[in-house]
Amino acid sequence: MRRVMAFVLLLCVALGVVAIGQSAIQTCSVQAFFTSPGSDNHRGVIENKIISLIEGAKFTIDIAMFSFTDDQLGDAIVAAAKDPDVTVRVLLDGWHAPEDKGEYDRSLKENGALEVLVEHHKGAMHHKFMVIDAKIVVTGSYNWSDSADTENYENIVVIQCPEIAAAFASEFNHVWSTLEAGGIP
Numbered sequence: 668m669r670r671v672m673a674f675v676l677l678l679c680v681a682l683g684v685v686a687i688g689q690s691a692i693q694t695c696s697v698q699a700f701f702t703s704p705g706s707d708n709h710r711g712v713i714e715n716k717i718i719s720l721i722e723g724a725k726f727t728i729d730i731a732m733f734s735f736t737d738d739q740l741g742d743a744i745v746a747a748a749k750d751p752d753v754t755v756r757v758l759l760d761g762w763h764a765p766e767d768k769g770e771y772d773r774s775l776k777e778n779g780a781l782e783v784l785v786e787h788h789k790g791a792m793h794h795k796f797m798v799i800d801a802k803i804v805v806t807g808s809y810n811w812s813d814s815a816d817t818e819n820y821e822n823i824v825v826i827q828c829p830e831i832a833a834a835f836a837s838e839f840n841h842v843w844s845t846l847e848a849g850g851i852p
Contacts, residue, residue: 695828702809702821713809713823714816717797718743720825724753724799729839731758731794734810741811748781758794758842761787784846798836802829 700713714737721728721743728747735741735757748755786792796806807823815821826832 695826695831697827698825700823700825702816702819704818704820711816713821714739716823716825717805717811720797720799720803720805721747724750726753726800727798728753728755729758729798729836729843730756731792731796731839731842732811733760733791733793733795734812734815735759736812737816738813744781755781756839756843757781757783758792758839758846759783759785760792761785784843786842786846792842794838794842796835796839798832798839801836802832803827804832804835806835 700716702710702713717740721740724747728744730744744755744757747753795808795810796804798804804826805823806826807821809815809821809823
């Protein structure tokens with residue numbers, strides 16, 4: 668009888684440790700989205716997904732983007748920045764802003780509700796990612812441009828995972844603080 672009780676007790680302890688260990692495991696999810704030229708099935712899929720994620724932000728949106736010329740995405744960012752609970756920061760490559768008169772000139776530059784820094788280093792600030800609320804990352808080949816949605820083969824990956832978001836936020840903060848201090852990343 669003692670052996671049975673000891674076995675049951677040991678089993679309960681082992682199961683308790685497993686249950687405790689599993690509750691500490693973080694569940695992450697990943698979704699992939701694509702655009703293809705001439706495909707009505709893919710048209711607007713990425714743009715609409717990004718807009719819905721922006722609209723769902725509760726606290727922070729950090730964007731690092733090589734090219735940003737899409738009016739709908741610009742409007743969504745400006746609208747999010749007007750929410751007093753949401754802090755919006757945008758890093759842009761100097762080759763695409765303000766010279767090409769994209770969203771920097773159209774909507775971002777004059778909007779005091781968000782912060783924008785433009786990188787003017789000889790090389791490209793070629794990042795294409797967004798971090799929302801320290802838990803969602805959007806990254807991929809997709810520049811925030813009309814041609815990305817209609818003329819190019821493009822992709823994004825939406826990753827809902829605080830650990831991955833922390834890595835992207837760290838890179839964003841590194842570039843942001845370097846540019847803010849007048850340095851070259």
